[in-house]
Amino acid sequence: MAPVLSLRGIEKSYGAVAALKGIDLDIGRGEVLAICGDNGAGKSSLVRIISGAQEPSAGAMMLDGRTVSFRSPQDALAKGIATIYQDLALAPRLSIVQNVFMGAELTRPVLPFVHILDKRRMEDLAKGYLGRLSVAVEDMHRPVERLSGGQRQAVAISRALHWDAQVVIMDEPTAALGVKETALVLDLIRKLNAEGRTVVLISHNMADVTAVATRVAILKSGRKVIDRPVAGLDADGLAHMVMTGKES
Numbered sequence: 001m002a003p004v005l006s007l008r009g010i011e012k013s014y015g016a017v018a019a020l021k022g023i024d025l026d027i028g029r030g031e032v033l034a035i036c037g038d039n040g041a042g043k044s045s046l047v048r049i050i051s052g053a054q055e056p057s058a059g060a061m062m063l064d065g066r067t068v069s070f071r072s073p074q075d076a077l078a079k080g081i082a083t084i085y086q087d088l089a090l091a092p093r094l095s096i097v098q099n100v101f102m103g104a105e106l107t108r109p110v111l112p113f114v115h116i117l118d119k120r121r122m123e124d125l126a127k128g129y130l131g132r133l134s135v136a137v138e139d140m141h142r143p144v145e146r147l148s149g150g151q152r153q154a155v156a157i158s159r160a161l162h163w164d165a166q167v168v169i170m171d172e173p174t175a176a177l178g179v180k181e182t183a184l185v186l187d188l189i190r191k192l193n194a195e196g197r198t199v200v201l202i203s204h205n206m207a208d209v210t211a212v213a214t215r216v217a218i219l220k221s222g223r224k225v226i227d228r229p230v231a232g233l234d235a236d237g238l239a240h241m242v243m244t245g246k247e248s
């Protein structure tokens with residue numbers, strides 16, 4: 001599988017703390033890559049680097065084989081990498097449509113040089129994105145604070161679809177969710193992947209990882225200690241690897 005994103009020798013230090021130590025990682029196009037590791041292993045630091053939220057202290061990143069650096073999360077998004085953090089960055093009081101198009105509102109001309117919001121088109125498109133994720137919401141003007149946790153994830157993912165993100169990074173997407181909502185979110189990941197999009201899943205939940213991931217990279221004390229297919233692993237075996245940093 002040709003990597004969509006490659007990391008070579010990525011280091012990140014915070015003063016005297018070395019959070020990432022020489023990470024080499026290839027993220028294959030169309031895979032669901034889980035990144036696991038104990039607290040403090042370096043997962044968040046790695047995500048912040050590939051999402052454009054912070055720069056590495058050393059090392060290189062290649063996007064589609066070309067060296068790249070991201071100036072900001074917006075820059076990474078414009079280059080096809082969307083990150084969905086646990087808080088989802090949604091505006092709770094605003095509607096589904098407003099959240100999907102936040103910062104990318106569509107307009108239409110009504111007079112020369114006069115444009116107004118194209119509410120109909122945004123509503124239709126938002127409905128289409130949720131439909132592609134098999135999430136049916138009747139009222140697209142419902143504030144997102146009135147949606148379930150899984151539906152909110154779907155709104156955040158719809159935003160990534162609007163930007164046509166090729167890589168969607170999801171940081172602990174099921175951490176705050178119950179069983180039913182977790183199942184919905186895992187299904188969203190499968191749907192995204194079925195469209196050919198690459199998903200990077202940061203998770204402490206080994207059952208989620210074995211349910212949807214094709215490959216797992218395990219970090220320990222800032223190093224990548226394991227990088228292997230998920231096939232043939234169960235949640236207990238994976239948990240053991242995360243704890244010991246060794247293949248069992």
Ligand SMILES: Nc1ncnc2c1ncn2[C@@H]1O[C@H](COP(=O)(O)OP(=O)(O)OP(=O)(O)O)[C@@H](O)[C@H]1O
Nearest residue numbers: 014017018019037038039040041042043044045046
């Ligand atoms: N802004 C920061 N300033 C100083 N040290 C930091 C900072 N961010 C992270 N660290 C340190 O870097 C190391 C890796 O942290 P990081 O948050 O990347 O790990 P993690 O695997 O995401 O952990 P968790 O699962 O708890 O979120 C830790 O030792 C942490 O204390």
